[in-house]
Each structure stands twice: as structure tokens, then as C-alpha cells.
Amino acid sequence: MEKTIEKLLKQAIQQQMEIEPDIGELIHYSIEIPPTFDFGERSTNIAFKLAKILKKSPMKIAEELSNEINQNIDNKSLIVKTESVKGYINFFINFKPFFRQLYTRIKKEGEKYGENTDGNGKRIIVEHTSINPVKPLHIGNLRNALLGDCVARIYKRNGWEVEVQNLIDDFGRQVATLIWGILKGHHLEVVREIDDKYDVWLGKVYSHCNKILDEEDMWDEVDNVMIEMRHNPEMYRFMRNICQTCVDSNLETAWRFGVTYNYLVWESDISRSGIWEETLPLLEKSPFFHWEKEGPDAGCFVANLGVLDEFKDKKNPSKVFVRSNGIPTYVAHDVALQLWKFGLAKANLTSRSLMKQRNEAEELRDLWTSTDYVVSGEKDKKFGKTDRVCNVIGVEQNFLQEIVRYSLKLLSLENEFENSYHLSYKHVSAPHARFSGRTGNWLQERAWADAVFEDTYAVAFKAITKKRPDLDENPIKREKIVNSITSAAIRYWLIKFSKETEIKFRIEDATSLEGDTGPFLMYSTVRASKIMSKLPKIKSSSYHGTFKITKNEKNLILQLYRCPEIVRSSAESFQPLIIAKYAYDLASSFNRFYETSRVINAESTSLKHFRGSLVQIFLITMQNLLHILGIPIVDEM
RNA sequence: GGAUCCGUGGCUCAGCAUGGAUAGAGCGUCUGCCUUCGGAGCAGAAUGUCGUGGGUUCAAAUCCCUCCGGAUCCGCCA
Structure with missing residues (x-):
């Protein structure tokens, strides 16, 4: 319908106005749905735009164009008549042929009606949920998961091949806190109610641990656990098993809401994969990253973001990527991860198939996970290497995600920069505070997803x-x-x-x-x-x-x-x-x-x-x- | 201090990218509609300085600036 209108308009303008320049775009964007269909099915304000060029009154232009179009059509065409009102041109369509066309199309396309092939088989990663494996999903995490899930579904119907990832941060401080508490026996102080899912109980334990740690400062011990998790295989196994059980419990919740994934990416597997070792030399080659010799950041590997207009006004436009103790920061890690998603860091990750998930539409989706051990004979599959990446992350990380994105620009990865999308969303808030796993206030408000x-x-x-x-x-x-x-x-x-x-x-x-x-x-x-x-x-x-x-x-x-x-x-x-x-x-x-x-x-x-x-x-x-x-x-x- | 986002009937929100005709929904309130394909619905009424003040424009909820109010971020935490 829009195309027919555009054609009619173009024709009429050329006949009447004698202006040649490509007004195709102008016409295209001028067509709109009128406030009420009493004015017609579509309308255009093109006369207002042309008024400026032609130095003529819009009413007059609209009237002339409308008359011209009315002469070019008859009662058999899709557009049966036009009217000019107050400078607008309103179009009335011939409903029977219009309906016949639409009916034929929808019947023919069936469940594909609404889809298109814009993506042309290109691949996109949608990363969402990605909560620390120490607690249940609360309502805010669920918002994240659903936004990601819908984006994945939408992209699929726009002709993209979609890979849904869920990042499991088992190496972070939150997990270390929980493990510290369990090693100390503090989980025994938290009753697991008869109807508590495993992750709900863990969440209670986790906030209990935080309370203890706030009262008596023993964060040194948590730091030790964090180091142990990395270097002591038995500790690692112990930790990973607990996280795995929590993730299983989180997945149950996701499935209740029809959310499924393709790939669970474990932070510990990523760390071991050599992804950072691949990324650092890349950054070192760039003139915008350097090892700082003096000042407060001496000994650190630093990104010089000040060269970009977007960061010019910052108080401190440089950002530490590697600490003076040699450990990369969160942002550095995220840059490496982003490179991996685009296939620019190979990463030695092994994966295995976990299970088949079925959603409410009875669609199957294979769930895979990165893994630290391989059973012989099991199939491996490689993930990542996509054309576009969408990360669903809360608004509080806007600044950090911008750093990640612009780091790609500093590496002259223009295409990857353009195709990195941070889907930023605001939180779901309790009446007086934000939900946080640390304080466990989701519990009082019954704001976890299962509740x-x-x-x-x-x-x-x-x-x-x-x-x-x-x-x-x-x-x-x-x-x-x-x-x-x-x-x-x-x-x-x-x-x-x-x-x-x-x-x-x-x-x-x-x-x-x-x-x-x-x-x-x-x-x-x-x-x-x-x-x-x-x-x-x-x-x-x-x-x-x-x-x-x-x-x-x-x-x-x-x-x-x-x-x-x-x-x-x-x-x-x-x-x-x-x-x-x-x-x-x-x-x-x-x-x-x-x-x-x-x-x-x-x-x-x-x-x-x-x-x-x-x-x-x-x-x-x-x-x-x-x-x-x-x-x-x-x-x- | 700097940056980003938000402010629209009593309440909760769309609309802002690309300015355009009478600013839309839902909840709540009020009035109607079940001998009618299922009333989780429909029709209608009341409720608006689109935070404030200015600017651009033939035209501003929409673009630009000021101020007010709220949220978030600005770490060798993640």
C-alpha cells in the first residue's frame, strides 16, 4: 500500500511541480497513519515539506497533488480516492482487493507471516541472564532474561541465526563469599524450608554470609578462598559442583517462563582458555594502550580513552586494564570476551551437550555448556564467531560497556564496534530500594521469580x-x-x-x-x-x-x-x-x-x-x- | 564536580529516533451492554499548564538551552 502511494505521489509531483531531485526518501518518510481512519487509511504531510522548496502554500500544493492523483486513478485501483485537508493529503483504499491480497499473503505465509530475511543467515549472539550462581533469579534478573529471550526470538524472525549465551561467573567474589560460608559451616545455620528450591536456599545462605562478613571483617579469608578456587583442584571441584547445582536450579526457573539457552559459558573455563593471553598482545600492539611508568597508575596496563571525543571530558580518561599485580580487570576481561564472541580470539574452550530444552511453542533447543573435563567419545562444538553481539546488562554498567565497545574502536575494529550492542535496561525496584542478592531483600518482598x-x-x-x-x-x-x-x-x-x-x-x-x-x-x-x-x-x-x-x-x-x-x-x-x-x-x-x-x-x-x-x-x-x-x-x- | 537516563490525568505507563490534524492506553471512579460465536470482553463519561522558563519552526510532548526534582555511573571491585 505504501509503495503504491509513493508511486502515485512521485508521479503527481513530477507532473505538477517540475522538481527533479530525489525526493523518494522525503516521500517515503512523509507517509503516516492518520490520527483516525476517518481521515483515510494513510496520509502524507508532503505538501508542508514541498511548501518550503516551492515557496507556495501547503494547502494549495496538497490540493493540486490530490487532484492530479485523483485523475491518475480509477475505482479499480488500490487507492480509490484522495482528499486534501488543511495541507494534508489523505488516501482512501479499496478495501476488497486490499483484503484479498492480504488474506492470500497471510494464508500463504502462515506461521511465517511477519518474518523477513534481513539477517540473511548472519549470526548474532544474545547474552542474557548471566547471574552469579549463588542465588535464585529475582524479578529484575527475570526482566533481563525476558528482554534477551524476546530479542533472540525477534532476531530469529528477521532471518538471523541466533546463539543465546548465559555467562556463569563462578570465579567471582560472590561465589567465593558463599564457598567461604559453607566451608565455615554457616550454611547449617540457615534452614532449608520444605518448599525452598535449592537456589532459593543458597540465596539465603549467601545473604547470611554477607551479614556475618559485615559484622566481623573477614574478607581476607574470602580472598584466600578466591585464590584457592583457582589453584587447588579439589577446591575448584567443590565450588563448581555447588555452582552447577545452583545453575540447574536457575534453569528450572527460566524454563517455567519459556526461556531457553544454547550455551552456558563458565567464567572459570574462559579464564583457563587462554583468551586473555591472546588478547593482551593485540592490545599491546595498539598505540592507545600502554604500560604506565609513573603516576598513580604506575605498573599498570592502561587504555588511553582520552583520544576519543566521547571520553574527552572525563576527569580521568584512562582506564586500568591490568593491575600492577598482573591481574586483568573486569573491563579487560570483557573486552577479551567480546573479541571471542566475534571470533577474534580463538580461546581453547571445550563444550559438551547437556540436554534438549523445549519451550512453550514446542520448539527444541540444544543446551550446551563449556566444560573443564571431557568424557571420551563426547561431541564437541564451537560457539562464538558471530557477526553481531547483543549483551543484556543493567543500566548501571553503561559506562563500562561503553569502554568495552570503544576499545574495539581503538583496535580499529570498526565493524565489530558497530555490531556490538549493549541492551541496557533499568532495574525492577522494591518500593524503597533496589533488589540485591547481597542483602537478600528479594526474600521479604517475595520478589524472586518463582515466588x-x-x-x-x-x-x-x-x-x-x-x-x-x-x-x-x-x-x-x-x-x-x-x-x-x-x-x-x-x-x-x-x-x-x-x-x-x-x-x-x-x-x-x-x-x-x-x-x-x-x-x-x-x-x-x-x-x-x-x-x-x-x-x-x-x-x-x-x-x-x-x-x-x-x-x-x-x-x-x-x-x-x-x-x-x-x-x-x-x-x-x-x-x-x-x-x-x-x-x-x-x-x-x-x-x-x-x-x-x-x-x-x-x-x-x-x-x-x-x-x-x-x-x-x-x-x-x-x-x-x-x-x-x-x-x-x-x-x- | 563531570556523564547518562527519567519527569505525560488520582495511580501505572506508551508516544520522542524521522516535529504535523483531536496527546493515547491500562488501573481506579461513574453509566450502560449477558434469551447474543466464551463478559479475562465491549460502548460511553469524568479526569491533562506533556516538570519549569526560554529558543528554533508555518507547526514542539517530540529538536536546542536554563533551572527544578528523581535514578544511575565516574576503583589497581565484579
């Missing part, structure tokens, strides 16, 4: 017992439905905010099932599939005939048409929110259609067929959107 799931489950269960007493007979089916509703509600709630918005954690919002929520989307598909199940098969040629298309029907058609453009723009901006908002608008349009357009008891056969096919393509489109959002599809609820 939120349980609380939402309870609300959904209550609702379904009231609405569907018949399901008392079939508790297994009911449980499946309630699980779906729960996952849908929480997933949608955590993606419907923009990344820059700090979400205030209030359980009433998370568990809400009405209005702008996941279950609302599900419900629209339930309505549609109920109609479909009661409708005889539609023959694709049978929606001709004489009938009027109502306002609500037109609105639904126009919404359905937007899907591919929406999928594309959400990938470009790394904003799952765009899909969520669109899906909500689409469901609303359907609900309005549903109220006013009877399908099964339609006044005529041709009308019944037309409406039936509209329901059909709505169902296809909506299900595709739900897949992208990771919301389960059910045919009753």
Missing part, C-alpha cells in the same frame, strides 16, 4: 475456578492452562515497559489478568479459535459478493497488515515492547470486531465467509506474535 510465579498462579487459579467450574473434572488440563496464563501474565508485564523505565515491583500489577496484560492477548485467540472450530472450512474464493465492510473490520484489516513492519522495527531498535504494544492493539481491534460483527450468524453467506477469513488470518497473525513474545497459545482458558 512471583506462585503468587500469580494463585490469582489465575482463583479466576479459573470461578469462570470454569467444569474444569474441576479435569485438573490436569486446568493446571496446564493456569501455568500458561501465569507465564503469559508475567512475561507480558515485564516486557511492556520501555527499557529506560524503572519498573516498580507491585504484585497486584504483575498478577493482573485484565486490561493491558498477557491473558488479554490469549483471550482474543481463544475467541477466534472458538469461532473457527464452529465454522465450516472456508474456500479462499468465496469471500466475494456484495456486503459492506464495517469500520471495526477495516480497522482490524489495517492492523493485520502492519505486522511485518513491526517485526522489523523491533529488531532494529532492540525493543520487544514494540511487539507487545502492537499485539495489544491487534487484540483490541479484534475484540471490537468481535462485539459488532457476528461471524457464524452473519446476515449472508458471503459476509460469513468474509468475516470467517478475517478471523482466520487474525488467528495466524496473533499466534505468530504470541510466539515472539513467548506467550503460550491455548484454545481455551
Whole structure:
């Protein structure tokens, strides 16, 4: 439709205005959806733009162009008429052929409707979740996981090959703290309640350890544990087993929400892989990195970021990459990791297959993990080496992530610099503080992901017992439905905010099932599939005939048409929110259609067929959107 | 001190990239709609100095600057 409009406009402008320059782009960006469809289906403000060039009144230009276009079209073309109003040109489309085209397309593409091949098989790594393996996922970690999960799903549908990584930092201070506590027997002071998942209990132990350490300063001992973990194989094994069990427990949580991964990258494996040893010489060759000889940073390996405009104003534009004791800093490590992701550091990593995961769409995903031991005969697989990298990391790391990105620029890795994306998001906050694993305040607020799931489950269960007493007979089916509703509600709630918005954690919002929520989307598909199940098969040629298309029907058609453009723009901006908002608008349009357009008891056969096919393509489109959002599809609820 | 982000009805948020017609949703409040394909829905009402003040423009919630309020970052921690 837009292309037709562009063509008509271009033609008219060339005939009327005698201006040659490429106004293609100007025309392209001037086409918009009017505030209400009373003004037409599309409109353009091109007359305002041309007014400047031609030094003529916009109204006059709009009028002339509109007249010209009206002469170039007839009632058989896709655009049937145009009107000029207050300088705008409004376009009215011929709905029957438009609908026929759209119907044919959606029916043909089916579950691929909305997808495109922009990625052309290029590869992207999406790294998300990446929590320290000493605690359960809290609601903020879940936001991270869901943003990453949706971006992965979106990229897949834009023709990219996606690799989802979860970085497990088993070598950090947090793990050392926990291990210190366990070696001291402090875990015995924390009761594991009957319904505590392993990671929830570990999280309690971890915050208990922090409390002890804050009271009596024994951080030296933690440092010793950190060193022991690196050099004493038995200590390493002990630590890794605990972390592994915690990760298994974290994975269970992720799966409840439909989140799956391809690869678990362990920090200890990375450290051993020689990745840093590969990276350091690369940096040393660059004129922007050097070993500092004097000043406060003497003896350190330093990045000279001051040469970049972006860092010029910093108080201290240089950044330590290697400490005077020879140990690389976190940022240095992250640069190395980023190089590995792009395939620029080989890293001697071995991997093994863990299991197959299945998500709510019944899609399989192999889970692999990096490993420190290989069982003979096991397959190995190499990860990394992608064209683009998206790291989902909280907003508090903006500055550090910028350093990582700009380090690539200093290494003249322009392409990798352009293709590094830090998906930065704000935190989910408790009423008065941020959630932190150290203080364990997620516990009091019941803000860990499993608890939120349980609380939402309870609300959904209550609702379904009231609405569907018949399901008392079939508790297994009911449980499946309630699980779906729960996952849908929480997933949608955590993606419907923009990344820059700090979400205030209030359980009433998370568990809400009405209005702008996941279950609302599900419900629209339930309505549609109920109609479909009661409708005889539609023959694709049978929606001709004489009938009027109502306002609500037109609105639904126009919404359905937007899907591919929406999928594309959400990938470009790394904003799952765009899909969520669109899906909500689409469901609303359907609900309005549903109220006013009877399908099964339609006044005529041709009308019944037309409406039936509209329901059909709505169902296809909506299900595709739900897949992208990771919301389960059910045919009753 | 420097940097980034945020401020939109009573509450929670979209919209800002690429300025354009009447600033949109949801919750809450009020009024209607179940002999009607499933009411987790729909129709309607009330509620707005788009933080403040200036600038650019034919046109500003959107771009630029000031100030106010809030968040985050600025380590040889991760």
C-alpha cells in the first residue's frame, strides 16, 4: 500500500511541480497513519515539506497533488480516492482487493507471516541472564532474561541465526563469599524450608554470609578462598559442583517462563582458555594502550580513552586494564570476551551437550555448556564467531560497556564496534530500594521469580475456578492452562515497559489478568479459535459478493497488515515492547470486531465467509506474535 | 564536580529516533451492554499548564538551552 502511494505521489509531483531531485526518501518518510481512519487509511504531510522548496502554500500544493492523483486513478485501483485537508493529503483504499491480497499473503505465509530475511543467515549472539550462581533469579534478573529471550526470538524472525549465551561467573567474589560460608559451616545455620528450591536456599545462605562478613571483617579469608578456587583442584571441584547445582536450579526457573539457552559459558573455563593471553598482545600492539611508568597508575596496563571525543571530558580518561599485580580487570576481561564472541580470539574452550530444552511453542533447543573435563567419545562444538553481539546488562554498567565497545574502536575494529550492542535496561525496584542478592531483600518482598510465579498462579487459579467450574473434572488440563496464563501474565508485564523505565515491583500489577496484560492477548485467540472450530472450512474464493465492510473490520484489516513492519522495527531498535504494544492493539481491534460483527450468524453467506477469513488470518497473525513474545497459545482458558 | 537516563490525568505507563490534524492506553471512579460465536470482553463519561522558563519552526510532548526534582555511573571491585 505504501509503495503504491509513493508511486502515485512521485508521479503527481513530477507532473505538477517540475522538481527533479530525489525526493523518494522525503516521500517515503512523509507517509503516516492518520490520527483516525476517518481521515483515510494513510496520509502524507508532503505538501508542508514541498511548501518550503516551492515557496507556495501547503494547502494549495496538497490540493493540486490530490487532484492530479485523483485523475491518475480509477475505482479499480488500490487507492480509490484522495482528499486534501488543511495541507494534508489523505488516501482512501479499496478495501476488497486490499483484503484479498492480504488474506492470500497471510494464508500463504502462515506461521511465517511477519518474518523477513534481513539477517540473511548472519549470526548474532544474545547474552542474557548471566547471574552469579549463588542465588535464585529475582524479578529484575527475570526482566533481563525476558528482554534477551524476546530479542533472540525477534532476531530469529528477521532471518538471523541466533546463539543465546548465559555467562556463569563462578570465579567471582560472590561465589567465593558463599564457598567461604559453607566451608565455615554457616550454611547449617540457615534452614532449608520444605518448599525452598535449592537456589532459593543458597540465596539465603549467601545473604547470611554477607551479614556475618559485615559484622566481623573477614574478607581476607574470602580472598584466600578466591585464590584457592583457582589453584587447588579439589577446591575448584567443590565450588563448581555447588555452582552447577545452583545453575540447574536457575534453569528450572527460566524454563517455567519459556526461556531457553544454547550455551552456558563458565567464567572459570574462559579464564583457563587462554583468551586473555591472546588478547593482551593485540592490545599491546595498539598505540592507545600502554604500560604506565609513573603516576598513580604506575605498573599498570592502561587504555588511553582520552583520544576519543566521547571520553574527552572525563576527569580521568584512562582506564586500568591490568593491575600492577598482573591481574586483568573486569573491563579487560570483557573486552577479551567480546573479541571471542566475534571470533577474534580463538580461546581453547571445550563444550559438551547437556540436554534438549523445549519451550512453550514446542520448539527444541540444544543446551550446551563449556566444560573443564571431557568424557571420551563426547561431541564437541564451537560457539562464538558471530557477526553481531547483543549483551543484556543493567543500566548501571553503561559506562563500562561503553569502554568495552570503544576499545574495539581503538583496535580499529570498526565493524565489530558497530555490531556490538549493549541492551541496557533499568532495574525492577522494591518500593524503597533496589533488589540485591547481597542483602537478600528479594526474600521479604517475595520478589524472586518463582515466588512471583506462585503468587500469580494463585490469582489465575482463583479466576479459573470461578469462570470454569467444569474444569474441576479435569485438573490436569486446568493446571496446564493456569501455568500458561501465569507465564503469559508475567512475561507480558515485564516486557511492556520501555527499557529506560524503572519498573516498580507491585504484585497486584504483575498478577493482573485484565486490561493491558498477557491473558488479554490469549483471550482474543481463544475467541477466534472458538469461532473457527464452529465454522465450516472456508474456500479462499468465496469471500466475494456484495456486503459492506464495517469500520471495526477495516480497522482490524489495517492492523493485520502492519505486522511485518513491526517485526522489523523491533529488531532494529532492540525493543520487544514494540511487539507487545502492537499485539495489544491487534487484540483490541479484534475484540471490537468481535462485539459488532457476528461471524457464524452473519446476515449472508458471503459476509460469513468474509468475516470467517478475517478471523482466520487474525488467528495466524496473533499466534505468530504470541510466539515472539513467548506467550503460550491455548484454545481455551 | 563531570556523564547518562527519567519527569505525560488520582495511580501505572506508551508516544520522542524521522516535529504535523483531536496527546493515547491500562488501573481506579461513574453509566450502560449477558434469551447474543466464551463478559479475562465491549460502548460511553469524568479526569491533562506533556516538570519549569526560554529558543528554533508555518507547526514542539517530540529538536536546542536554563533551572527544578528523581535514578544511575565516574576503583589497581565484579
